[in-house]
Amino acid sequence: MNLSLGQxxxxxxxxxxxxxxxxxxxxxxxxxFAVYRNTVLAGCVDALRANFxxxxxxxxxxxxDETAAVYARQFPPSDPxxxxxGATFPDFLEDIQSQHAVPYLADxxxxxxxxxxxxxxxxxxxxxxVELAGMTPSDLDHGCLAPRASARWYWCEAHPVYTLWRCAxxxxxxxxxxxxVGEGVLFVGTADGVCHQPLGKGGHExxxxxxxxxxLMQASDLARHAETDLDFTDMLGRLMTAQAFRPLAFTGEHHxx
Amino acid sequence: MxxxxxxxxxxxLKAEHYDxxxxxxxxxxxxxxxxxxxxxxxxxxxxxxxIAERHPVSLHGVALSLAADAAPDQDHLQRLRALCDQxxxxxxxxxxAWSTWQGHYHPDLLPFPRSNEALQRIAENIQRCQEVxxxxxxxxxxxxxxxxxxxxxxxxxxxxxxxxxxxCGLLLDINNVYVSAHNLGFSATAYLDRFPAQTxxxxxxxxxxxxxxxxxxIDSHDAQVAEPVWxxxxxxxxxxxxxxTLIERDDKLPPxxxxxxxRSIAQSIMTCPGVLP
Numbered sequence: 347m348n349l350s351l352g353q354x355x356x357x358x359x360x361x362x363x364x365x366x367x368x369x370x371x372x373x374x375x376x377x378x379f380a381v382y383r384n385t386v387l388a389g390c391v392d393a394l395r396a397n398f399x400x401x402x403x404x405x406x407x408x409x410x411d412e413t414a415a416v417y418a419r420q421f422p423p424s425d426p427x428x429x430x431x432g433a434t435f436p437d438f439l440e441d442i443q444s445q446h447a448v449p450y451l452a453d454x455x456x457x458x459x460x461x462x463x464x465x466x467x468x469x470x471x472x473x474x475x476v477e478l479a480g481m482t483p484s485d486l487d488h489g490c491l492a493p494r495a496s497a498r499w500y501w502c503e504a505h506p507v508y509t510l511w512r513c514a515x516x517x518x519x520x521x522x523x524x525x526x527v528g529e530g531v532l533f534v535g536t537a538d539g540v541c542h543q544p545l546g547k548g549g550h551e552x553x554x555x556x557x558x559x560x561x562l563m564q565a566s567d568l569a570r571h572a573e574t575d576l577d578f579t580d581m582l583g584r585l586m587t588a589q590a591f592r593p594l595a596f597t598g599e600h601h602x603x
Numbered sequence: 604m605x606x607x608x609x610x611x612x613x614x615x616l617k618a619e620h621y622d623x624x625x626x627x628x629x630x631x632x633x634x635x636x637x638x639x640x641x642x643x644x645x646x647x648x649x650x651x652x653x654i655a656e657r658h659p660v661s662l663h664g665v666a667l668s669l670a671a672d673a674a675p676d677q678d679h680l681q682r683l684r685a686l687c688d689q690x691x692x693x694x695x696x697x698x699x700a701w702s703t704w705q706g707h708y709h710p711d712l713l714p715f716p717r718s719n720e721a722l723q724r725i726a727e728n729i730q731r732c733q734e735v736x737x738x739x740x741x742x743x744x745x746x747x748x749x750x751x752x753x754x755x756x757x758x759x760x761x762x763x764x765x766x767x768x769x770x771c772g773l774l775l776d777i778n779n780v781y782v783s784a785h786n787l788g789f790s791a792t793a794y795l796d797r798f799p800a801q802t803x804x805x806x807x808x809x810x811x812x813x814x815x816x817x818x819x820x821i822d823s824h825d826a827q828v829a830e831p832v833w834x835x836x837x838x839x840x841x842x843x844x845x846x847x848t849l850i851e852r853d854d855k856l857p858p859x860x861x862x863x864x865x866r867s868i869a870q871s872i873m874t875c876p877g878v879l880p
Contacts, residue, residue: 349753351720352672358713359704377817378748378786382711389710422707426639426666426679468644496645537649 362386363419390418393428394435398458400514401439405446413442429466433459450505457511457531460498461542464535467496473591487563489594491556496535497590501550503528508544534588543588548573549581553590609633609659610693610847612869614862617852621650623859625657631870633659633693635849639666641690642682651690661694661805661849662686663774666708669728669742670715671701680735687736694805694847696741696774697732699725699762712745716753717761726768733769741772741804746822747783759797772804777835778828778851782811782820791835800843808836808869809851825854828865836869837876845873 349357349369361367361374362383373379394414395402402410417438423431436455443449472494481489493499500507506524508531513520530545532553545553551572555565570576585591611631616624624634634654641651654660664683667675687695700712715721732740742765744758756764762773775798784791810826813819828836828850836848848869850862 349716350672351670351715351718351724354715354753355672355701355704355713359707359709362709362713373749373751376749378750378819380817381748381814381819381821382713385711386709393710422709424706424708426703426708426710427642428639428710429643464645466643466645466647535645537646539646 363422386422387415387418389428390423390431391415393423393431394418397429397432397462398435398455400458400511401451401455403514403517404448404451404454409446413439413446429462435459450502450507450510453500453502453505453507454511454514456500457507458515460500460531460533461515461540464496464498464533464540467494467535469537470494470496471593472589473586473593475586477594487561489562490559491562491565491594492559492592493553493557493590494534494592497553497588498533499530499545499550499553501528501530501545501547503547505529507531508542512542532585532588532590534590536589541588543584546573546576546581548576548578549585552581553585556591611845611873612848612850612866613659613661614866615663615849615851615853616654617856618647618650619856620859620862621654625654627859627863628657629863632866633661633847635661635663635694635851638662638664638683638686641686642679648689655690655692659693660690661696661847662690662692663743664695664697665710665712666702667697667728667732668701668703669697669725669732670699670713670721671703671728672724673703675728675732676703680732684736687738694741695736695738696743696772696805698743698745699765700745714745714747714749714751716751717756717758718753719755722756722761722764726765729765729769729771733771739770739772741774743774743776743807744779745783746776746779747787748819748821750787759794759799763799763802766799766802773799773802774805774807775803775839775846776807776809776851777839778807778809778811778832779822781829781832781835782822785820792838795835795839796842798839803843803846806836806839806846806848807851808832808848808865823854824851827857828868833868833872837872840872841876848873 357367357370361370367374391411391414395410417435436452436459439455440452506527506529508529509524530550531542532545533540533542548569552565552569555568566578610633613633613635616634616636641648698712701715702709702713765771780791780794808828809824810828812821812823812825814821850865852862
């Protein structure tokens with residue numbers, strides 16, 4: 347075996363994923379090679395199971411492990427922080443819906459993903475309600491509320507995704523009076539864990555607009571457009587109590603004096 | 604920074620044991636974590652910071668991929684630097700292995716032929732890490748399963764040459780030596796007798812499992828330290844003196860008190876190598 351280090355590593359990876367690696371004949375055929383194959387795959391599968399616990403509850407351990415292994419072979423991690431692994435796993439589940447026949451599985455996976463993102467986000471300062479005191483309506487209109495890095499939100503028109511996710515994640519019984527309507531959720535990560543709460547369609551549009559850099563006035567218009575009977579003051583109050591925003595910034599020539 | 608006098612025997616720290624670890628005040632106790640699990644914000648980092656305020660902490664990496672034919676990932680290295688700045692670890696270590704290749708991470712510690720080319724590349728990678736981190740790191744001897752061709756260097760000479768070229772320390776994993784000796788057919792005692800004592804900054808002890816079908820021992824970290832590994836440890840400490848020693852456990856996690864009991868055996872041997880557990 348007269349391979350350069352790079353040639354050896356290229357061939358080793360090919361063999362690891364059971365692709366032809368003739369340069370490594372005599373190595374990949376050893377029974378011990380399976381130790382590496384199994385460990386790499388198990389590391390990926392374990393990470394996906396840890397990152398998508400609600401999905402695992404819904405489909406069962408055996409199906410989860412089998413599907414995670416298929417995904418891992420196609421999409422190995424790109425980041426050694428395995429808590430970040432699986433960003434495209436929800437889309438993968440959506441693509442193979444015919445295999446699991448659970449129409450809401452990908453959406454529940456998206457909530458698991460957002461939970462993990464909120465859990466592992468860097469700490470950022472939080473908007474203090476005192477900052478809003480003494481501001482003029484013009485200040486407020488032109489101010490921008492930026493969601494914190496640890497805030498994640500999701501809206502699903504087709505399924506009660508928050509209830510589905512919560513029942514799976516917290517092993518709760520399905521509420522017998524739960525209507526099958528669209529639901530959203532807000533996750534906010536803190537130093538102690540992740541808080542979650544229901545979020546309406548208007549709240550979802552509002553956070554999306556804030557994240558896109560729209561002014562408070564523009565964002566509130568978009569929120570009201572998305573949810574015509576929205577109680578905007580109540581919604582904003584709940585988002586602030588949830589510590590969803592960073593301290594204020596201002597657009598244009600308007601500055602908080 | 605080298606290991607300091609506060610370090611006796613330590614335990615690898617898992618999230619399940621955070622509260623007990625934080626409250627424990629045994630003399631000489633320290634904790635080791637994989638930094639990749641803490642290179643994020645949120646509760647995990649907050650927990651580690653609280654532990655680091657009360658106990659010496661060691662960062663034991665699994666993903667610098669020092670033996671890859673590529674420089675260490677800059678983003679990863681900068682994250683490790685930031686974690687070092689935040690937690691001020693007493694030790695930082697990595698494996699003589701590779702795990703990343705062409706933008707993908709393959710979660711294992713992969714082998715390579717100990718060639719002259721590999722020696723040059725790994726020495727450069729260690730130097731680069733030490734420059735960015737602003738500190739000395741230690742390199743761990745790997746577990747072996749495969750018979751590889753193309754070695755220009757014996758493992759101990761290879762490790763010794765790395766210490767000479769880079770000033771790095773060595774993390775001696777005695778379970779890895781035991782497992783590798785079984786799998787590749789060499790004498791663990793002879794290996795340890797040759798291991799350069801003055802470069803050892805830390806010792807690892809762990810459990811292993813049997814793969815009867817393939818006649819292999821697996822470095823699984825899912826069981827208590829086996830008696831033959833304790834015997835090798837006693838012999839080594841008799842020869843080289845006490846070094847900070849870790850009870851490494853990653854799977855089938857027992858109660859914290861069980862890990863403390865294993866840790867107390869290591870602590871006793873550090874004090875008196877002739878003692879029987």
